[in-house]
Amino acid sequence: MGKVNVLVVDDASFIRDMLKKGLRDNFPGIQIEEAINGRKAQQLLARAAIDLILCDWEMPEMSGLELLTWCREQDNLKTVPFIMVTSRGDKENVIQAIQAGVSDYIGKPFSNDQLVTKVKKALARTGKLEALMTSAPVRLPNAGGFANDSLAALTGGKAEVVRPAAAPAPAAPAAKPAAPTASAKSASQAPGGRGQAQLRLPAGVLACVIKALSLKDAQLVVRRGEPLPQVLESAVLDLEQGEGGEVARLNGYLHAVAALEPKPDSEWLQLTFRFVDRDPQKLDYLSRLIARGTAQKHFVPGA
Numbered sequence: 001m002g003k004v005n006v007l008v009v010d011d012a013s014f015i016r017d018m019l020k021k022g023l024r025d026n027f028p029g030i031q032i033e034e035a036i037n038g039r040k041a042q043q044l045l046a047r048a049a050i051d052l053i054l055c056d057w058e059m060p061e062m063s064g065l066e067l068l069t070w071c072r073e074q075d076n077l078k079t080v081p082f083i084m085v086t087s088r089g090d091k092e093n094v095i096q097a098i099q100a101g102v103s104d105y106i107g108k109p110f111s112n113d114q115l116v117t118k119v120k121k122a123l124a125r126t127g128k129l130e131a132l133m134t135s136a137p138v139r140l141p142n143a144g145g146f147a148n149d150s151l152a153a154l155t156g157g158k159a160e161v162v163r164p165a166a167a168p169a170p171a172a173p174a175a176k177p178a179a180p181t182a183s184a185k186s187a188s189q190a191p192g193g194r195g196q197a198q199l200r201l202p203a204g205v206l207a208c209v210i211k212a213l214s215l216k217d218a219q220l221v222v223r224r225g226e227p228l229p230q231v232l233e234s235a236v237l238d239l240e241q242g243e244g245g246e247v248a249r250l251n252g253y254l255h256a257v258a259a260l261e262p263k264p265d266s267e268w269l270q271l272t273f274r275f276v277d278r279d280p281q282k283l284d285y286l287s288r289l290i291a292r293g294t295a296q297k298h299f300v301p302g303a
Helices: 013-026 038-045 064-072 091-100 112-125 129-135 151-155 280-292
Strands: 005-009 031-035 052-055 082-086 104-107 195-201 204-213 217-223 234-241 246-259 268-275
Touching: 005 013, 005 038, 013 031, 013 112, 013 234, 013 246, 031 038, 038 052, 038 064, 052 064, 052 112, 064 082, 064 091, 082 112, 104 112, 112 129, 195 217, 204 280, 217 246, 246 280
Parallel strands: 005 031, 005 052, 052 082, 082 104
Antiparallel strands: 195 204, 195 234, 204 217, 217 268, 234 246, 246 268
């Protein structure tokens, strides 16, 4: 029985590792190829048979939308399921992707359940899911999974990460606006910082105050609540830019979570949000934001 081959395309290695881990954990025996942008994916698709494509939108050299358009022009790729994995969940972006021939959408940040559901749906539509599940090898109890699935594979072996992220609860698609939360309403009460923004996690949206900002990461303060943000949890930081109210969406993950005050019942948490984007436009925006010495003054509505 033939193998099922999936291509993961994203310029952020952390996102690629998350996708690969989710696929391997839930679809034993699946074959995974990866590419850092649309151009590299193009080269791989020209020489390898792929059954499913999971692709980011914003990437250097060739975007996910450009890759999708190219795929739909190729006779051998016209019907291959193409799932866009992106923080671009606005209505106009969704429509643009649908018009280009996208098969489905996964909004960043995503939960493991969302990923599995979308992949199963795509593979079932092409008759590949049954072949994958029946050919999957039996995994021994307590075998610890695949070597590439280890926590070290996601963290680079850094000992500073104390615990893995708990499995997040299913979240609504990113394309749907999020209603203001209690933390959003109380954002103005947070300790002072360089400005306010929104942190989108798989379990919901948190209003946050930006304490410090660099090209590498952002130090954020959020009100403590349930569920608690988890180390290694993927997230999207929304920043309002320009007078037109456009929103810059910065992809990343929580590198550290700590109490803001040195006491166990601290009302506020300090989060280190590590950026994973390598998109030149986003890096340029970050550079200008840092150079101005101030973050945005206005709270960003749910995106």
